[in-house]
Amino acid sequence: MEVIVRPDADSAATLAARLIAARLRAKPDLVLGLATGRTMERVYDRLAAMALDFSGCRSFNLDEYIGVPAEDEHSYRRYMDEHLFGRVNIARARTHVPDGMAADLGAEAQRYERLIREAGGIDLQLLGIGEAGHIGFNEPLSALMSRTREKALTAVTRQQNASMFGGDASRVPARALTMGVGTILEARELLLLATGPAKAAILAKAVEGPITAMISASALQLHPHCKVVLDEAAARALTQRDYYDWVFHNEPEWANYQE
Numbered sequence: 001m002e003v004i005v006r007p008d009a010d011s012a013a014t015l016a017a018r019l020i021a022a023r024l025r026a027k028p029d030l031v032l033g034l035a036t037g038r039t040m041e042r043v044y045d046r047l048a049a050m051a052l053d054f055s056g057c058r059s060f061n062l063d064e065y066i067g068v069p070a071e072d073e074h075s076y077r078r079y080m081d082e083h084l085f086g087r088v089n090i091a092r093a094r095t096h097v098p099d100g101m102a103a104d105l106g107a108e109a110q111r112y113e114r115l116i117r118e119a120g121g122i123d124l125q126l127l128g129i130g131e132a133g134h135i136g137f138n139e140p141l142s143a144l145m146s147r148t149r150e151k152a153l154t155a156v157t158r159q160q161n162a163s164m165f166g167g168d169a170s171r172v173p174a175r176a177l178t179m180g181v182g183t184i185l186e187a188r189e190l191l192l193l194a195t196g197p198a199k200a201a202i203l204a205k206a207v208e209g210p211i212t213a214m215i216s217a218s219a220l221q222l223h224p225h226c227k228v229v230l231d232e233a234a235a236r237a238l239t240q241r242d243y244y245d246w247v248f249h250n251e252p253e254w255a256n257y258q259e
């Protein structure tokens with residue numbers, strides 16, 4: 001794992017977008033795993049402004065609320081259409097979001113796993129972190145080997161997402177269909193972006209604490225190619241900053257990202 005700290009949320013999002021752009025330019029048929037949420041909005045703004053060629057790319061989103069139709073303003077499909085897909089040249093048929101309206105959610109989960117396999121697996125998976133420590137919607141006690149499945153959301157997560165539902169946590173759906181921790185760990189490269197003070201405590205536990213199913217983001221420590229990009233606010237509880245900064249400023253792979 002490498003931890004990169006940038007001065008603010010804008011420069012952290014810029015670095016994340018530049019990494020994604022570099023992978024897409026190097027492999028035009030990139031299989032990209034995507035996340036939703038407020039943190040990613042800045043990343044998608046930047047990707048949309050970069051005039052990249054997404055025509056050969058395929059995408060798989062991490063999750064979707066159960067019982068929210070794709071066309072609903074709160075669906076993650078709608079979020080993706082608005083923040084990225086509608087702004088770049090990717091055909092809708094090449095974009096995938098789990099179907100939270102499927103009559104048989106177990107079958108939908110298996111279909112989603114099969115589609116990822118048939119695409120050859122995910123090259124680069126973009127991740128956020130929830131205040132409950134989730135990646136995707138893998139709430140506490142998600143098995144580290146879990147696959148795409150239905151998951152009940154914690155009160156912390158519903159409160160975190162309440163602002164998208166008029167500030168009312170009770171209106172946030174109680175369940176979601178999400179890639180599992182095991183599904184996420186199979187991506188060839190992981191990129192987690194976290195910004196803001198609300199993420200500082202959980203982020204430090206995920207990166208520097210023990211691996212535990214109570215904090216699914218701690219499973220990223222198992223992955224051989226994982227980058228964690230933070231702003232100062234999200235990084236403030238980390239204890240090994242000097243080392244992380246030294247790596248960023250000295251390792252050749254980061255030479256083009258110093259700004």
Ligand code: F6R
Pocket residue numbers: 034035036037038039040062063076127128129130131134135136137
């Ligand atoms: C969303 C997802 C979640 C979010 C996380 C952070 O698809 O998978 O794990 O990335 O909840 O959300 P924000 O960025 O809104 O704080």
